[in-house]
Amino acid sequence: MNKDGILYVVGIGPGDICNMTEEARNALDDADIIIGYKTYISLIKDIVNEKKLIKSPMKGEVERCKKALELSGDGERVAIVSSGDAGVYGMAGIVYEIAQKYNINTEIKIIPGVTAASAAAAVLGAPLMHDFAVISLSDLLTDWELIKKRIELAAKGNLVICLYNPKSKKRVEHINIAREIVMKYRSDKTPVGIVRNAKRDDQQVFVTNLNEMLEYPIDMFTVVIIGNSNTKIIDNKIVTPRGYNL
Amino acid sequence: MNKDGILYVVGIGPGDICNMTEEARNALDDADIIIGYKTYISLIKDIVNEKKLIKSPMKGEVERCKKALELSGDGERVAIVSSGDAGVYGMAGIVYEIAQKYNINTEIKIIPGVTAASAAAAVLGAPLMHDFAVISLSDLLTDWELIKKRIELAAKGNLVICLYNPKSKKRVEHINIAREIVMKYRSDKTPVGIVRNAKRDDQQVFVTNLNEMLEYPIDMFTVVIIGNSNTKIIDNKIVTPRGYNL
Numbered sequence: 001m002n003k004d005g006i007l008y009v010v011g012i013g014p015g016d017i018c019n020m021t022e023e024a025r026n027a028l029d030d031a032d033i034i035i036g037y038k039t040y041i042s043l044i045k046d047i048v049n050e051k052k053l054i055k056s057p058m059k060g061e062v063e064r065c066k067k068a069l070e071l072s073g074d075g076e077r078v079a080i081v082s083s084g085d086a087g088v089y090g091m092a093g094i095v096y097e098i099a100q101k102y103n104i105n106t107e108i109k110i111i112p113g114v115t116a117a118s119a120a121a122a123v124l125g126a127p128l129m130h131d132f133a134v135i136s137l138s139d140l141l142t143d144w145e146l147i148k149k150r151i152e153l154a155a156k157g158n159l160v161i162c163l164y165n166p167k168s169k170k171r172v173e174h175i176n177i178a179r180e181i182v183m184k185y186r187s188d189k190t191p192v193g194i195v196r197n198a199k200r201d202d203q204q205v206f207v208t209n210l211n212e213m214l215e216y217p218i219d220m221f222t223v224v225i226i227g228n229s230n231t232k233i234i235d236n237k238i239v240t241p242r243g244y245n246l
Numbered sequence: 247m248n249k250d251g252i253l254y255v256v257g258i259g260p261g262d263i264c265n266m267t268e269e270a271r272n273a274l275d276d277a278d279i280i281i282g283y284k285t286y287i288s289l290i291k292d293i294v295n296e297k298k299l300i301k302s303p304m305k306g307e308v309e310r311c312k313k314a315l316e317l318s319g320d321g322e323r324v325a326i327v328s329s330g331d332a333g334v335y336g337m338a339g340i341v342y343e344i345a346q347k348y349n350i351n352t353e354i355k356i357i358p359g360v361t362a363a364s365a366a367a368a369v370l371g372a373p374l375m376h377d378f379a380v381i382s383l384s385d386l387l388t389d390w391e392l393i394k395k396r397i398e399l400a401a402k403g404n405l406v407i408c409l410y411n412p413k414s415k416k417r418v419e420h421i422n423i424a425r426e427i428v429m430k431y432r433s434d435k436t437p438v439g440i441v442r443n444a445k446r447d448d449q450q451v452f453v454t455n456l457n458e459m460l461e462y463p464i465d466m467f468t469v470v471i472i473g474n475s476n477t478k479i480i481d482n483k484i485v486t487p488r489g490y491n492l
Contacts, residue, residue, distance in 0.1 A: 011364075013267060021360060022264040022271075062490055085364045089488065092372035096485045101492055108483075112368035114267060114358045118257075118331045122358035126338035130388070131396055133379045133405060141489030142376070146404070150377055153403040157396040159379060199358075237354075239342045242335065243387030244308055246347055 005106045006030075007072040009092050011085040011113025015199025017044055019119070024111045031079035035068045040081050065094045072106040085115035089136055089164060116198060117162040120223040123205050124193035125237025127225045132160035137167070137174045144174070151178050155185040160231065160240055163224040175218055182226055183210055191227040191238045194218060207236050251352045252276075253318035255338050257331040257359025261445025263290055265365070270357045277325035281314045286327050311340045318352040331361035335382055335410060362444060363408040366469040369451050370439035371483025373471045378406035383413070383420045390420070397424050401431040406477065406486055409470040421464055428472055429456055437473040437484045440464060453482050 008027040013019035025047065028034060034041065034048055038055040045053075056064040068080040082090040092110045099108065121128045133154035139147060154161050161182065166175045182190075188211035196204040196217060206216040210226065218224060231240040254273040259265035271293065274280060280287065280294055284301040291299075302310040314326040328336040338356045345354065367374045379400035385393060400407050407428065412421045428436075434457035442450040442463060452462040456472065464470060477486040 014358075018268040018272065019358075021259060021267050025268075026264065062492060085360070085367075087364055087367040087372055088374045090372075090375070092368070093375035093485050093488050094490055094492070096372055096480045096483055097487060097490075097492055100480045110368040110372065112260075112265075112360045112364040114331070114360055115364055118333055118358040118361055118364075121331075121333040122338075122356040126333055126336075126342055126356065128334045129336070129339035131379070131381045131393075133377070133400070135377045147377075150403040150405060153399040153405075154379070157399040158392070159396060159399075234342045234346045237342055239339050241343060242339050244340055244343075246308060246340070246343055 004077070005072040005075040006077050007068055007095065007106055007108050008079040008111055009086045009095055009108065010079050010081045010111045011087065011090065012040060012044060012081050012083055013114040014084055014116055014119035017047060019114055019199050021113065024113060027109070027111050028079050031077045033071055033076055033078045034081060035064055035078065036081035040083050044081065061091065061094060062098070065091055065098050066102065069095065069099050069104045069106060073104040085113040086110060087112055088115045088134070116164060116223045119198035120193065120195035120225055123195055123198055123203065124207065124225060125234070125239050127160055127193055127227055127231060127238045127240050129240040129242045130160060130228060132162060134162045134164060136164040137178060138165040139171070139174070148177065148181060151181045155182045158228045160228050161226040165220055166222055166224045167218045168220045175224070176214060179210060179213060186210060186229055190229070191231045191233050193225040193238045194222060196222045198223065207233060207238055250323070251318040251321040252323050253314055253341065253352055253354050254325040254357055255332045255341055255354065256325050256327045256357045257333065257336065258286060258290060258327050258329055259360040260330055260362055260365035263293060265360055265445050267359065270359060273355070273357050274325050277323045279317055279322055279324045280327060281310055281324065282327035286329050290327065307337065307340060308344065311337055311344050312348065315341065315345050315350045315352060319350040331359040332356060333358055334361045334380070362410060362469045365444035366439065366441035366471055369441055369444055369449065370453065370471060371480070371485050373406055373439055373473055373477060373484045373486050375486040375488040376406060376474060378408060380408045380410065382410040383424060384411040385417070385420070394423065394427060397427045401428045404474045406474050407472040411466055412468055412470045413464045414466045421470070422460060425456060425459060432456060432475055436475070437477045437479050439471040439484045440468060442468045444469065453479060453484055
């Protein structure tokens with residue numbers, strides 16, 4: 001192992017840089033090379049002026065991680081950035097898998113960030129006060145039958161449900177089917193929160209319910225949070241009671 | 247509504263203050279009064295020198311939130327702090343519920359933080375690369391039968407499972423039963439990560455499996471993450487594959 005090389009896998013949090021932790025910022029400061037999808041690089045560009053920046057196209061995750069590992073294996077100090085938390089559906093896993101596959105020996109450090117579920121919850125109020133499931137509706141890498149099964153089991157268990165990647169241009173029906181599955185177990189008045197571009201300048205927030213949720217804009221930049229059977233709306237905020245006797 | 251009063255509900259992240267976001271720090275800077283459980287106040291004491299600090303005992307959550315709301319309703323700028331993310335099993339929900347019950351009219355702003363699941367995942371490697379459930383084993387406010395049902399459904403759905411509050415001095419058997427439930431659906435070699443005091447000076451991290459997990463220290467400061475059927479151990483890190491063809 002080259003003693004100086006390091007690969008930081010950094011979750012920069014949702015939205016703009018004020019949602020980044022100090023630890024994440026210190027990792028970016030320490031790195032000489034920063035690699036990421038171009039949108040994320042542009043979010044942090046003001047604080048990484050002196051660095052070598054490598055922008056990578058969408059869907060280039062594997063190549064991006066391999067490049068980052070090779071550079072750090074050669075002794076460079078590298079950071080690879082993700083929005084939200086790199087540890088939740090992020091780059092962290094592929095980094096370890098690629099390091100193993102190509103036998104790249106370098107120090108890897110995962111820096112956690114605020115994940116999209118936490119960001120969406122904060123702008124909606126307090127939907128995640130009780131047990132919850134985080135499920136991605138993307139079937140690019142996961143069998144759709146398994147995704148549907150998970151939604152059904154989470155609905156049956158009365159878990160609050162956070163849906164990541166609820167819809168894309170090519171994948172428009174999955175959110176409708178997810179809603180139908182949950183409707184079998186919960187009232188159509190169950191509160192639903194829809195947050196697009198959480199904590200960014202163009203953030204959109206909608207507080208609605210299972211019955212009406214499809215009337216609102218949902219896309220790949222959106223997180224959808226479906227309440228449990230106790231979740232209520234207080235002053236246009238979504239609140240899942242923890243169960244305190246107030 | 248008093249125009250100047252505000253109540254920030256701030257997740258300070260796990261561990262020391264470098265895990266706090268800039269937005270959280272700005273909220274603390276803006277507040278004149280900071281309220282929290284004494285351990286959390288001591289974590290941030292170096293950056294809040296000039297403030298009025300109100301330390302509150304454990305289990306004083308409801309009184310703490312009511313006090314914070316009353317002060318902000320009177321026009322004060324107040325922050326109430328939680329470790330991790332105030333939006334995940336935190337103070338955010340009670341604040342809205344108490345504001346409604348006592349008809350306290352003030353601006354409430356939830357500032358998200360890095361939740362314990364993200365922090366534990368980062369030090370373990372990359373266990374949360376796929377769908378997961380977050381379940382608290384505390385039955386103080388939740389029926390134990392419902393908790394068991396949720397564990398069973400999450401296990402059946404092959405979700406990664408994050409257990410919060412896995413054990414306390416009075417509640418020692420729940421983690422054993424949770425493990426037995428998961429064992430019905432997963433191999434006893436399934437990777438399990440145990441993280442105590444994530445991101446603090448006295449952090450302890452154990453990478454083990456379902457079979458051996460009870461041999462490690464587990465208490466109320468611990469998060470336990472149980473992998474799904476694909477989760478593996480790479481170089482003593484826990485990695486759940488996302489499914490990329492590498």
